[in-house]
Amino acid sequence: MSEPDPLKILGALERHRVRFVLIGAAAARIAGAPVVTEDIDITPATDKANLERLVAALKELRARLRSPSDRGGVPFPLDAHMLRTADLWTLTTSAGELDICFTPSGTRGYRDLRREALRTRIGPGISVSVASLRDVIRSKEAAGRDKDLAQLPLLRRTLEQIRERKT
Amino acid sequence: MVGGDLLVEARRRAGISQAELSRRSGVPPSLIGRYERYEVTPSLERLRSLIRAAGFELSMRLARVDPSNHDQVLIERELRRTPAERLRRGLMAGRQFGALTARPRSVRA
Numbered sequence: 001m002s003e004p005d006p007l008k009i010l011g012a013l014e015r016h017r018v019r020f021v022l023i024g025a026a027a028a029r030i031a032g033a034p035v036v037t038e039d040i041d042i043t044p045a046t047d048k049a050n051l052e053r054l055v056a057a058l059k060e061l062r063a064r065l066r067s068p069s070d071r072g073g074v075p076f077p078l079d080a081h082m083l084r085t086a087d088l089w090t091l092t093t094s095a096g097e098l099d100i101c102f103t104p105s106g107t108r109g110y111r112d113l114r115r116e117a118l119r120t121r122i123g124p125g126i127s128v129s130v131a132s133l134r135d136v137i138r139s140k141e142a143a144g145r146d147k148d149l150a151q152l153p154l155l156r157r158t159l160e161q162i163r164e165r166k167t
Numbered sequence: 168m169v170g171g172d173l174l175v176e177a178r179r180r181a182g183i184s185q186a187e188l189s190r191r192s193g194v195p196p197s198l199i200g201r202y203e204r205y206e207v208t209p210s211l212e213r214l215r216s217l218i219r220a221a222g223f224e225l226s227m228r229l230a231r232v233d234p235s236n237h238d239q240v241l242i243e244r245e246l247r248r249t250p251a252e253r254l255r256r257g258l259m260a261g262r263q264f265g266a267l268t269a270r271p272r273s274v275r276a
């Protein structure tokens with residue numbers, strides 16, 4: 001794998017016109033929460049046409065299954081039908097790690113997250129739909145993993161400060 | 168999480184609409200909508216009763232103020248940046264963090 005560059009991942013998804021919402025720590029950071037983010041998490045729309053576009057983008061990014069025993073990842077048959085056989089895919093690509101989650105905890109997936117998502121310019125010529133901080137918090141609360149719970153106070157504080165700025 | 172968000176979260180968890188919450192609480196749905204959009208701030212007692220009507224209890228506790236206000240300063244600084252800058256810096260920090268945590272692996276290899 002070459003140097004990780006998550007913007008390349010998002011750029012490829014946009015070029016292939018994949019409908020998705022950026023979620024997780026990257027979304028929280030874009031909203032203003034001072035959290036560290038190492039990879040990209042997305043929730044794509046699940047219609048067949050979108051999944052086929054997603055597959056095309058993943059092929060361009062040479063996506064493989066992430067594996068603790070093989071840093072290069074494990075090849076797998078990449079097609080739209082296969083993607084729908086699991087809710088969560090943890091992938092490694094030529095541009096870094098990418099997690100695809102169709103139904104993040106506490107949400108009902110793309111259509112649910114899209115309602116509050118904001119189209120945001122996140123790099124030169126790259127604009128993506130970013131989940132609202134409120135939805136990121138909702139999802140992390142529902143997931144309840146230690147690493148999610150540890151971030152929650154900072155995310156809530158950020159949300160409060162954003163609200164205070166608006167009033 | 169503040170008033171409007173708590174209301175939305177309570178309704179979502181309960182799986183009920185503004186109309187249903189209105190029916191249960193006696194508060195007009197238009198007003199519930201205005202609370203959720205932060206157009207009007209409910210009193211604490213009103214918020215508590217709405218959340219109760221959704222089937223939850225609003226609990227509060229006293230916590231000592233962090234005199235350093237460290238998080239607040241970091242957040243303010245972040246909010247002054249553009250979204251693109253925020254993401255770029257977050258990813259840069261992530262790469263540095265990843266490099267630090269990857270070091271023991273490379274030593275073993």
